[in-house]
Amino acid sequence: MKIGWILRPLLVAALLALVLRPEWFTPLLAPLAPANGPVIYTRASLLSLSLSHLALVAMASAAATVVAVTLAILVTRPAGAAFRPLSRTITNMGQTFPPVAVLALAVPALGFGAGPTLVALFLYGLLPIFENAVTGLTNLPPATMEAARGIGLSRWQRLWRVELPLALPVTLTGIRLSVVIALGTATIGSTVAARTLGEVIIAGLLTNNTAFVVQGGLAVGLFAVLIYDAMVQLETRLARRMGG
């Protein structure tokens, strides 16, 4: 745990430097660049690429969360129970679809650009959130539910004040899985002309410039690791509050 407190600020500092002041890394990356080739990616600022990458992920994940949680609430109500087996089949099978394939299949349908990436991220992001939200909403402690019914809460109040808060930690785990996958898939989105940090990596791969690859790779990797870590922290804090 203690390592985390030293490592975390260091990683944040490294990421900020990499995104805001990439030229500081010139001496480190120069040996990786081809002779007389550019060392630092300058066709677009890493900051603007990071922001559009994160915006893409945030939009897709937010939409996926709203839709997935709504669907999870519907199938866990008595009226929606008929759709439970079907929804389980879809989530099981859907998660075996490779994210890259979803992205590639979205292009023929939607063309190039941010659109197909957003749709692929959204569709793929639905599954882990839905699965975890259903798990959370079905594994509620019976005693608590009985008590909620006993104090005269209506169905709506039970859902809003008891079921959803209790299911929140599990749902958050699903959102975290979904965000991590989205960050990775958005990177590949650059191959279909979405503006993301993957652009830097792809440019490096196309021109045999390892310095670009490392730059983009480090930035994306650091974002993913830090966001993952932040969400784990949030989950443990919530779980502790629920337990206490």
Next chain:
Amino acid sequence: MTSPGVGISAPGLLFAVLGAAALCVPFMTLAANRIVAGEGVMAWGVASLPVVLPGLAAIAAGLIMGLPAGRNSLRIAGAALGVGGLLWLLTQGASGLLAEAGDYARVSPSVSFWCLLVVFMLLMADALAAMAPGPLMRGGVLAAVLAVLGAILWSGVLSDLSVMREFASRADAFGREFLRHLGLAFGSLAAAAVIGFPLGVLCHRLASLRGATLPVLSFLQTIPSLAMFGLMIPILGWVGANLPGARALGIAGIGFAPAFLALVLYSLLPVVGNTVAGLASAPPAALEAARGMGMTPLQRLLRVEFPLGLPIILTGLRIVLVQNIGLAVIAGLIGGGGFGTFVFQGLNQTATDLILLGALPTVVLALTAAIVMDILVELTRKTPKDSA
């Protein structure tokens, strides 16, 4: 809602509505060549009316047969009939549309076809799930579906379609990349198992090692795949250039080696994590009994902990296999081969059918692997219960 056996199945109604809606968008696309965007053709326009009517009738009948709740065999038959209708329209439409078009013209299935195919597949899955088939029957159904798919592709009735034209002009490359893809996915699985099992056993025994290893592995899992594949390039490039003999083994910055290593790194967390969880799942009473019988730690591991943990360990391998089949696509970007080669070539040339040629087999492969591994997990879970 409905009691089982009578009334209308709610999912069936949803399928019927979606299926009917899907008929109102273009069924096939006719394009002047393989690059340009095509023109949509509705399902009833792909051929003359007497030719399309049987197909449309089969689709409608299939959707209606999916309605009754609880009649699972009927619903499965409806799904099969519907898929038959789709294929009829597709084959008749392909030859009909091409006959009137130029030499370079391409026809491909469009939105309506794919939506209806998904609807019928879901109808079949919904009915099958309600029958709760055992592992052997699921294996049988999978084999039957794959055999029918293989027979359709083999028979050449679809060879007029654009994606099959792409295949025909690249049959050799397809075979090669298929093997490469399998090599990447299964090879990295094997390597991860060879490294991961001993590591998992050690982690199971030593809590301190477990505390250090699992966070590092889950950290690796977090790194986006493109970044991971990219970061392998300088590392392996350095190894290839500086380690004597490495280059002779084919280790270089670009190609198979970095893709393979990246996949192995991604595989370690599910293998090690599930090995630890599997070994820890042995009930204390069983371990106590084993100790009482005078088993050595090695005997306990091999005869008690490992067999009891096998389903969980296999689940880890399932996760790895499905994940690696998908991730191996990225190898196409760094010259590592596999179906990704077609996907990214297709994206570069904006040739939709080349993308499909790479993406569709990947999806089929991943689904097949998932179903087969699920069956294996279930079989291992059953054995101890039966013999006990």
